[in-house]
Amino acid sequence: MQDVTKDRDKYIGGSDIPIIMGLSPFKTRFELAQEKAGIREDDFKGNEYTEYGNYIEPIIRQYINEKYGYNFVEDKIINGNIRYHADGRDAGRSTTLEVKSTSQIHTDLTGYKKYSVQLAFGMDQFKDKHGLLAVYNRPDDFSKEFDPKRLQIFNIEREDVDEMLLLEIDPAVTNFVKDVEKLKENPFMTEEDLQPHDITRWFDRVTALEGQMLAFKDLEKQYKDAKENLKKAMEDHCIKKWTTNNGTQITLVPDGKDTTIEVFDEKTFIAENPEMAEKYMVEKTKKGRTGYVRITPPKDRLNTAG
Known part of the structure; x- marks a missing residue:
């Protein structure tokens, strides 16, 4: 297996993309920028989760090759300050493979945004037309016996990720590179300064x-x-x-009495009469939730509040 950690601070790699885009729960964008600027040391040396990932990755790659006829092999590409290590690449079929093992399993690709942006980034570096995201449901006991039933495979086409690259990934990487240069010039800058x-x-x-x-x-x-x-x-x-001296009238409105009314039990009706209810079903567009800014005070402020 290739050493993907060597000179990591000199390059932006695939595993950096989720962090740069604020999708990683393990490291902040600012912490990563400090590491790339050489003013903060990355002291993470791996753990049982990364060790298991390193173990299961080649097994999954071989399984996909044998079952689906691919010829995935590890590959690496360097473009200036960008370095991407592919868990697998089939140059003949213009396909990049990204393998992940996790205990947080989702039913569709939208739940794996932090993985899909990494794969999209790799596809762009290799100029590949297709991508495969292989997600393995890691056993609680870290069993080394591979179980195909635990494997999810998602296909991603280049046209599906082009918009993500243009509007999300590329601008995020460009701004990140600029911030790293700023930190190199002034190591005392804070995240707010950037x-x-x-x-x-x-x-x-x-x-x-x-x-x-x-x-x-x-x-x-x-x-x-x-x-x-x-x-x-x-x-x-x-x-x-x-009435007050200035003419204001103060009126006591008494509490109302509880009353019992009859309402239509829609939930029970649908459960007991599904075919009849189906006749009256109509399609409506449900408006998506409006985005907002969440502001989380420092922990010390939360602990002293109230």
Whole structure:
């Protein structure tokens, strides 16, 4: 097996792509940039998960070759500051293979975004037309007995990843390279220093407004508590309505009584009459969730809040 860790800090490799795009739970983009700039050491030497991956990879590659008629062999390509190591490549069929072992299994390719971007990056480097993502459901006991039933294989065509490359991967890599150069020039730069001015400007605005919103929420709670106490006081003194000196009318609206109504049990009806319910099914477009910015305060702030 080729040594894919040698001179890693000098190149951007396939395994760096999920980190650069913020898809990795193990390392941040800024930490990786510091490593590439030579101001932070990558002290990860591997663990039982990477060891198992190294063991099962050639077994899966051979299985795919024998079962599906491929001729995948390990391959590597270097393009300037880019270096991609392929778990398998069949040059004759213009196909790149990426093998992953994990305990987090999904039913379709959308759940494996951090793997598919890596494969798409490799396909682009080799200029291959096809890609195969092989995901192996790693046993809890790390059994070394290969079980084909645990293997998922996804086909990816070049036309399917071109948009991802153009709109997501390539811009992310370009910006990352620029940030690494900035860190080399000034190793004391923080992650915030690397952000474009409009991002930090709007973040400062969001932070300021967040402080006002927190104060408003506290004020709103005090207001609701005061109104509840006023309501209770009027009930205690049997006062239903009164007028203040400036003409404001205060009216007690009593609690409503619980009532029982009949509603159509749609869930039970569909379960008991599936064929009849099918006649009334219509297609509707469900609007996708609107994206947003999630802001997570530092842990020390979370622990002292409230």
